[in-house]
Amino acid sequence: MSTHSLLITFAGYPYTPSSLLPDNGLANLASSLLKSGHTTEIMDLNTTSMIGRLVPDKFHQKMESKIEHIILKGQRGIRHVIPYLFLVKQLESFQKREFHRIAEEIVFHIKSNKIDFVGLKLWNGDGFVASKIIAELIKKNFPNMPVFAGGPHVDIFLENIYMITDAFDCLVYGEGEETIVMLAEYVEGKRKLESIPNVIFRKNGKTFINPLERIKDLDSIPFPVYDHSVYSAMKGNEEKIKMVVLDESRGCPNSCSFCIHPVKSGELRMKSSKRLVDEIEKFLKNEKIS
Numbered sequence: 302m303s304t305h306s307l308l309i310t311f312a313g314y315p316y317t318p319s320s321l322l323p324d325n326g327l328a329n330l331a332s333s334l335l336k337s338g339h340t341t342e343i344m345d346l347n348t349t350s351m352i353g354r355l356v357p358d359k360f361h362q363k364m365e366s367k368i369e370h371i372i373l374k375g376q377r378g379i380r381h382v383i384p385y386l387f388l389v390k391q392l393e394s395f396q397k398r399e400f401h402r403i404a405e406e407i408v409f410h411i412k413s414n415k416i417d418f419v420g421l422k423l424w425n426g427d428g429f430v431a432s433k434i435i436a437e438l439i440k441k442n443f444p445n446m447p448v449f450a451g452g453p454h455v456d457i458f459l460e461n462i463y464m465i466t467d468a469f470d471c472l473v474y475g476e477g478e479e480t481i482v483m484l485a486e487y488v489e490g491k492r493k494l495e496s497i498p499n500v501i502f503r504k505n506g507k508t509f510i511n512p513l514e515r516i517k518d519l520d521s522i523p524f525p526v527y528d529h530s531v532y533s534a535m536k537g538n539e540e541k542i543k544m545v546v547l548d549e550s551r552g553c554p555n556s557c558s559f560c561i562h563p564v565k566s567g568e569l570r571m572k573s574s575k576r577l578v579d580e581i582e583k584f585l586k587n588e589k590i591s
Contacts, residue, residue, distance in 0.1 A: 311424070313396075323546070329478050330481045332523040342414075411443065423462075424454055437466060483498075522548075
């Protein structure tokens with residue numbers, strides 16, 4: 302028996318160009334699942350078309366006009382600013398309704414495909430709001446569907462996420478390449494959550510945080526997968542910026558108070574030079590990326 306999963310990333314409105322880069326984290330998770338005999342698909346909603354969907358022309362033109370009057374023409378009185386703030390509120394309401402429509406589309410996708418579990422990468426801001434809406438609608442339609450969550454938001458807030466929603470069967474902190482395979486085995490009935498490192502879950506009203514384990518040998522992680530059959534947003538040249546992130550090391554020897562990196566990745570570990578060269582060569586030869 303093997304599983305077929307759906308890995309979703311949605312950061313809300315793509316505020317920065319980096320949102321449009323291929324998600325190497327999910328590409329790594331997908332490669333680990335495939336290597337272990339499972340199948341998966343990546344649903345990357347951080348695309349150029351999402352920009353137009355969340356800020357359609359009717360809002361874009363009005364906001365551009367308001368900003369031009371306020372900033373460029375110096376009309377900064379309260380009677381000029383209030384209409385702009387009102388427009389921002391209208392846009393936020395529109396986007397939240399759109400998040401619900403996106404969630405309904407994902408539910409339809411699950412119904413149309415044999416999905417055994419869903420993994421969501423959690424972001425901050427409206428990305429978290431949208432992911433919460435998606436997870437809760439999935440659970441409403443598929444009460445027995447395992448829904449897992451990981452990503453930087455989990456590393457920052459850990460079990461406190463359960464104060465906001467109980468839609469996730471477990472939360473994954475730290476690195477997920479080995480954990481995602483164990484979670485697939487949990488879905489198969491071969492493991493219990495208690496035996497899986499790097500997960501946070503609730504049981505009988507109590508919250509459990511399993512021990513954190515780091516991947517010691519980064520060379521052991523299979524090459525990330527960007528093939529169109531798995532990563533549909535990589536088709537063509539319209540949706541993603543075709544700039545692959547090279548995951549050459551993890552961790553940091555510093556402990557800067559403003560940075561999440563040491564918390565997320567722990568002590569500094571590096572891939573071997575041979576592995577890096579092999580990985581670069583693979584990307585350069587993969588026509589499906591370019």
